[in-house]
Amino acid sequence: MDKNLLKQLMELTEEEKSIVQQKQGVIKDIYTSQSNFIIESEKFLRKDKMITVRKHTRFIDFPKHKHNYIEINYVVNGGLKQKVGNDQISLKKGELLFLNQHMEHEIQACDREDIVVNFIIQPPFFQFIFQYLHEENKLTDFLINSLFNHTESGQYLYYKVSDVTEIQDIIGKLLKEEANNSLLSESTMKLYMGLLIIELIKNTDKIQQNEGVLQNQYLVIEALTYIEENYKNGTLNELAEQLHQSVSSLSKNIKKATGYTFKELLQEKRLSKSKNLLETTDLSIKWIIEEVGYDNISYFYRIFKEKYGMTPKAFRSKRLGQKYSN
Incomplete structure (x- = not known):
């Protein structure tokens, strides 16, 4: 870890200063606008961004909560003790924990030397990555569960990777890029996050995970990849033929695993693409x-x-208005 970056992370934030001086509890308004404690990405992440990093607030216990995003806890220095679902987990320096948006956890107060960063990632970011993931593994299983889990069961992946140099180097680059906050930071962080996912897949032997796996994840990954590459003219019939599956069987498996039909997934991709082009x-x-x-x-x-709550024409007009007002 870069010494200057670690020194910067060791400094107290305004929130931490307030906690130390006033000895107060968690100020929920900082994290959520809801009555139940679901931390909202909107509090920390601009609408046009998909990834950000936030230092975990020290000196205070965090009660049970969930997130509306996928979170990665990473220990820069010291440690982090938390209860994830029913499991007690003590993260050590260099280790990381994936939490999907359905996983509830509570965190013990960190001391001054415990430096933890939270990667806040919008779930749609991983839809793009699926076109590069063609093999079944615990991480792709976890991501599919996070994106399409209509049963809303919590899942986590605990990676004991403090000795994996490639992973530590990539995380260091992610933290530096967030600190630099340049015009290309968002694109660069997406690239590094993609590389991190690939390295984590290579190290699935270092995973500790809770129960909750999806069946037929291979078919789901292939379906998502097909939609990503063929959203304009793709059909369920063509996909079934490529996978040597009957149309009815493939349709049922996609629906069972994701909670959505092939048609709904295809429409979601088309709308997302049209929104981006607008x-x-x-x-x-x-x-x-x-x-x-x-x-x-x-x-x-x-x-x-x-x-999206408005016509394509109104959507484009609104975006143009925002562009010229900035």
């Missing part, structure tokens, strides 16, 4: 509609409005 290009709305696979303009307008 935000980042000046292409005509008619061209965008055709590009994402629709030929019925009125139908697209209806489902887009259902998803």
Whole structure:
């Protein structure tokens, strides 16, 4: 770990100073706007960002809570003791813990020397990564569960990787990039996070995990990869043929594993792609509609409005207004 970065992380934040001086409990308004303690990514992450890093607040116990995002706890220095579900876990320096958004945990107060950072990651970030993950493993199983778990069961992965140099180096680069906060930081952090996922997959032998696995994860990964690459013209029939599955069997397996039909997953990808094109290009709305696979303009307008609360034209106008007001 870079000594200057560690020194920076050792400094007390304003929240920590307030806790030390006033000896108060967790100020929930900092973390959530809800009555139940679900920490919201919106409190720390801009809407146009998918990844950020936040230092864990020391000197105070955190009561039971969940997140509406995927969190990675990483111990920079010292340790972190917490109860995750029914399991007591003591993270040591260099170890990390994946928590999906359905996992409840409570954390013991950290001392001054206990430096922990939390990676806050929006679940859709991992949808992009699936096109590069073609093998069954514990991490892809965990990510699928986090993205499509309609039963909302909590899951965690505890990685004992303090001795894996490649992982430690990548995390160090992620922390430096967050501290630099340059114009390219968001793109660079996505790249490093992708590399981190690959290294973690290589080290699945170092995982301790709770129960809760998905069946047929291979088929789900292949379906998500297919949709990512063929969202414009892809069909369930073509996918079934490629996987040597019957259409009905594949359809049932996708629905069972994700809670969504193939058609719903395809539509979600098309809408996400159209939203991105509206935000980042000046292409005509008619061209965008055709590009994402629709030929019925009125139908697209209806489902887009259902998803985002406004028409594509209104969405683009709003984004342009925000752009020129900044």
